[in-house]
Amino acid sequence: MSDTYTKTTTTSLGSRLGSSCVGVIIGIILFFAAFPLIFWNEGRAIKRTKTLNEGQAVCVTVDPAAPEGDLEGKLVNFSGQVKTDETLSDPLFSQTVSNALHFARKVEMYQWVEHQKSETKKKTGGSTETTTTYTYKKEWVDHPVDSSSFEKPEGHENPAEWPVSGERWQVGSASIGVFELSDKQIERAGSEQPYKPFVTNNIPLPSGLDGSYSRIQEGFYRASSEGASIGSPKVGDLKISFEVTPVCAVSFAGAKVGNEIKSYQTKFGELLLQYDGDLNKEQIFAHAHRDNTILTWLLRIAGLLMFFFGLKLLVGPLNVLADIIPFIGNICDFITGAAAFLIALVLTLVTVAVAWIAVRPVLGIILIVIAVALIVFAKMSSKKQPAVQQQ
Secondary structure, three states: OEEEEEEEEEEOHHHHHHHHHHHHHHHHHHHHHHHHHHHHHHHHHHHHHHHHHHHHHHOEEOOOOOOOOOOOOOEEEEEEEOEOOOEEEEOOOOEEEEOEEEEEEEEEEEEEEEEEEEEEEEOOOOOEEEEEEEEEEEEEEOOOOOHHHOOOOOOOOOOOOOOOOOEEEEOOOOEEOOEEOOHHHHHHOOOOEEEOOOOOOOOOOOOOOOOOEEEOOOEEEEOOOOOOEOOEOOOOOEEEEEEEEEOOEEEEEEEEEOOEEEOEEOOOOEEOEEEEOOOOHHHHHHHHHHHHHHHHHHHHHHHHHHHHHHHHHHOHHHHHHHOOOHHHHHHHHHHHHHHHHHHHHHHHHHHHHHHHHOOOHHHHHHHHHHHHHHHHHHHHHHHHHHHHHHO
C-alpha cells in the first residue's frame, strides 16, 4: 500500500542569486582543496606501492601450525582455517551457534517510509518552479523511521519505540595454528550469511517472550495488533532474523610478534595484510596492489569532481542570470559545464603529473603532454565553430 502527496514551490530570481553567491564560496573551497587532495593521494599511492614491493621481497611463508626458524619481528605470511572453542548465543531468543566468529540479531519493523522525487522547471524571468512528489510506502526497515519529519505525517505515523533492538556478538578468542587473532582481526574475518533456526510449532517460545511473538522460517515475528501476521503485516510489527559468520580460511602478511601477527614497519610505511581465503604470498600482495589501485583512482575521481563542481559553483551566478530567458540559460549551463569539466580534467592531469615527475619523470611528462593536447584541441574547436557559422 502506498499513497502520494504533491507540493509545488517557487524560487524567485533573487533567492536563486543569493544561493548561488553562497555557492561561490563553497566552490572556491572545493576548487582549492582539490589540489592538496590529488597531490597527497599520488604520494600516498607511491609510498604504498613501495611498501608492498619491499614487503613482498622480504616476506617469508610459514606454516601457522609450526613456524620454524628465528622469525621474531620478521615479515611472514600464512593462511589457514580460523578456529575457536567459544559459542555465541542470543539469550533473549535462546539461539546458540558454534564454529562461528560473529552472531547477530537483526530486527526489522514494518514502517511508513517517505520517498520523494522533484522536478524543477525554469520560468521566464529567472524564477524556478519545483514540483515534489512524496510517496509513502510501508516497508520492512532495520532502523527507526521518524515519521514526524515527513512532509505529510498525518496518517503515516510510526511507533516511537522498539520493543527489542538488534545486537551483534563476537568471539573473544580465535586462532590460526599458533597465531592468536586480535579482536579487530576477528571482526574483519569472514562474511555474514543468514542463519535459520530450527522451526517447529511444538517448541515453546523462549522464556520472557509474550504471546504476541510467534515462530517463522527466518526466526520470530511480533504482531503489534490482533490479526497481523507475516503474510499480512501491520505498521509496528517486528521481524527478528539472525546472521552468522562461520569460521573460514584467512590469509595474513605481517610481523610475527610472539604468537600474534602485527604491523611490519618498512622504509616507506606499515604493512599488515588480511584477506579471506587460502592465498599464497603472491596472491596476498596482488590483492593489496589491487586495493591500492582502486583507492588511488577513487581519490583521483574525487579530486576531479571537486574541481568540476567547484568551477560550476563559481559560475553559478552567471547561469542564474542567463535563466531570465530559460532557453539561453540552458545553453549557458551546457557551455559552462563542458568548459568546467575540460578545465577540471586538465588540472587533474597536471596535478597528478607534477606529483609523479619526481618519481617517474616519463609518466609525468606524458600526462602533461596529454593535458596540453586537450587545451590545444579545445582552442582549435572554438576557432572552427565561428568559421563554420560564417559559411
